Each structure stands twice: as structure tokens, then as C-alpha cells.
Amino acid sequence: MSKTTRATQVLTEAKVAFTVRTYDYDPNAERVGMQAAEALGEEPHRVLKTLMAEVDGKPVCVLVPSDRAVSMKKLAGAFGGKSAAMMKPADAERLTGYHVGGISPFGQKKTVPTAIEAQAMTEAYVYINGGQRGLQVRLNPQDALTILKAKAAPLIA
Numbered sequence: 001m002s003k004t005t006r007a008t009q010v011l012t013e014a015k016v017a018f019t020v021r022t023y024d025y026d027p028n029a030e031r032v033g034m035q036a037a038e039a040l041g042e043e044p045h046r047v048l049k050t051l052m053a054e055v056d057g058k059p060v061c062v063l064v065p066s067d068r069a070v071s072m073k074k075l076a077g078a079f080g081g082k083s084a085a086m087m088k089p090a091d092a093e094r095l096t097g098y099h100v101g102g103i104s105p106f107g108q109k110k111t112v113p114t115a116i117e118a119q120a121m122t123e124a125y126v127y128i129n130g131g132q133r134g135l136q137v138r139l140n141p142q143d144a145l146t147i148l149k150a151k152a153a154p155l156i157a
Helices: 006-013 032-040 072-078 089-096 118-122 141-148
Strands: 018-022 047-055 058-065 084-086 114-117 126-132 135-139 151-153
Touching: 006 018, 006 126, 006 135, 032 047, 032 126, 047 072, 047 089, 058 118, 072 084, 072 151, 114 118, 114 141, 118 141, 118 151, 126 141, 135 141
Parallel strands: 047 126, 058 114, 114 151
Antiparallel strands: 018 135, 047 058, 047 084, 126 135
């Protein structure tokens, strides 16, 4: 497995401190984010899952703790919209250039508005997908917020 992806290149170019962790990705896992947290030996609230959604028909990227679900109402509100829905996997892959299970918010083919669950901002570090199945990057959540030009918002149900 290569530890260099578009995501890690973005982080390197931004000159932020991060480390790369790999684990055995299980494509049959019921909840991929939870499987990642378990494989890394980390608390699920520190391992953020990257979700692609649409707010009023426009694509957005959302980062939430792997053990939590996104509130569609809160998601729509975070982007000033009326309705939100999860993006179809094939659409998410086409938009981001990554495969489902390996979608990173960093280095996507098309930059879209991004929000990070506000509670994650209280952590000293978080894990975020590094652009490949079985690859996570560990970094300060404030660095992620800055690089992604994201907003912190309450997003979980």
C-alpha cells in the first residue's frame, strides 16, 4: 500500500504536522468508520468518517465521528439549505476521485464546501481518511479545518 496519495500530498504541501497509519481494511465491515477505529485502537469519536452529501442538490463534504450519524436537518442548516441527503456512492466517487471507503476530504478532484462536527474540534488530534482504503492520517482538527476552509458545526443526530 502506498502511503503517498493526493490527500497526503495536500497535507505535505500545506506544511502541517501529520502522521500516516495503515490498517487492514475490511470491505465487508458493517460500519467502515467503526472498523477503522477498532483496527487503529482509537476511540471512535477521534476517527472521523468522510461523508459526501447534497444540500439543496449541491455537493458538500461532512466529517463526523465514526460512531455517530449525521442529522440531515442540522446538515442542511449548516450550509444554509432546506434539505440534505446522502450522495449516491457512484456520484461520490466520480466527484472526489476516490473510492468509497477511501474518500478523503483532502485532495478531492473538485473542491466542495466542507463541515466538521463541532465536537471534533475539542480533540487534540483526529484521524481522517488519507485517500485510500486502510489509510488514515492523524492531525490536529484545527489544521484540517484550516486546510479544508471548512466550518465547524453541530452535525450529529
